[in-house]
Amino acid sequence: QVQLQQSGAELVRPGSSVKISCKASGYAFSSYWMNWVKQRPGQGLEWIGQIYPGDGDTNYNGKFKGKATLTADKSSSTAYMQLSSLTSEDSAVYFCARGLDYYGSFYWGQGTTLTVSS
Amino acid sequence: EIVLTQSPTTMAASPGEKITITCSASSSISSNYLHWYQQKPGFSPKLLIYRTSNLASGVPARFSGSGSGTSYSLTIGTMEAEDVATYYCQQGSSIPRTFGGGTKLEIK
Numbered sequence: 079q080v081q082l083q084q085s086g087a088e089l090v091r092p093g094s095s096v097k098i099s100c101k102a103s104g105y106a107f108s109s110y111w112m113n114w115v116k117q118r119p120g121q122g123l124e125w126i127g128q129i130y131p132g133d134g135d136t137n138y139n140g141k142f143k144g145k146a147t148l149t150a151d152k153s154s155s156t157a158y159m160q161l162s163s164l165t166s167e168d169s170a171v172y173f174c175a176r177g178l179d180y181y182g183s184f185y186w187g188q189g190t191t192l193t194v195s196s
Numbered sequence: 197e198i199v200l201t202q203s204p205t206t207m208a209a210s211p212g213e214k215i216t217i218t219c220s221a222s223s224s225i226s227s228n229y230l231h232w233y234q235q236k237p238g239f240s241p242k243l244l245i246y247r248t249s250n251l252a253s254g255v256p257a258r259f260s261g262s263g264s265g266t267s268y269s270l271t272i273g274t275m276e277a278e279d280v281a282t283y284y285c286q287q288g289s290s291i292p293r294t295f296g297g298g299t300k301l302e303i304k
Contacts, residue, residue, distance in 0.1 A: 113293065123233075123241065123284055125293040139292040173240055179288040182231030184252060186240035 080104040082174050082187035089193045095162040098190045100174030107155035108132040113183070114148065114159045115173045128178070129157060164194045198222055200285050202296035210304045215272040217299045219285035224265045229289035232261055232270045234281045235298075241284065245270060277303055 085099040100112065114126040127138035131150035138146065145168075147160040161168055172190050175183040199222040209215050219230070227248040233241040243252040245261035248268060258273040272279055280303050285296040 122298045123235075123286075123295040125295065128293070137291045175241075177288075178286065178293050180228060180247070182233075182243050182246040182252075182286065182288065183241075184243045184246075186242075189240055 080176070080185045082176065082185055084172075084174060084187040084190045087191040087193070089195065090164055091196055092165055092194055094164055095160060096164065096192060097158055097160045098172055098192070100157045100159075100187050102155045102157065102176070105176075107150075108152055110176050111179065112148075112150065112157040113175045113178045114146065114157075115175055116170045117173065117189075118170045123173075125178070126159070126172075131155075131157065161192070164192075166194050168192060169194045197292055198225060198287050198290055198294050200287060200294055200296035202283075202285060202299050204299060205297065206300045206302070208302040208304045209272075209275040211275055211277065213275045215275055215279075215301065217270045217283055217301075219263070219268040219270070219296050221266040221268070221287065225287050225289045227264050227268075229287055230263065230268050231286045231288065233284045233286060234279075235284065236281045244283075272301075275303065279303075 081103045083101045090096050108131045111128045113128040116124045126142045126146050129136045129148040150157045174187040176185040177183040201220045203218045230248050232245040234244050235241045249261045260271045282298045282300045284298050
């Protein structure tokens, strides 16, 4: 069965960077877009960007260009999102989700909570 | 960017009541690319309806969707206590992907 397993919660200092992972299993990792979605406490869902692991092609929400960098490792079926120059505004739950296109997304990771605090 | 505006933002319904949530797009979307999600606190979003009107696997038949162009809706035929959640529409037609602001559904 398809599963997306995300890395654990992170507590990081302002100004630092963090890399969150999403390990996929149960399907052909290279053949589906992997998306990243942000949700601040009590707020809605915000699309960050997507990566196609097959060729590394990426699309970003303009708001997150320079903030988020998406990569994927086909050998381990893992997608990564690096967030840089962290501030309190980056404190949120981050989800990975397969697809979000023609069929929506039936498959979501469990979410990774990022807390940026000194 | 396609902006999705949901209405209402918050609502309360009695058990057995029929509920309709609307999603208005700033420009026309193919109905093949409009989807609905349910999210309960502390959980990931769950796909309810894909391509406007198709029920996702395991979703109760009291949920339905319709619409075209710039106007879409999600209907719950008879409200149940387990339907308390926040509902989001999402478009997969263009980049950036966008979500509606959400509709929080409570029970009376």
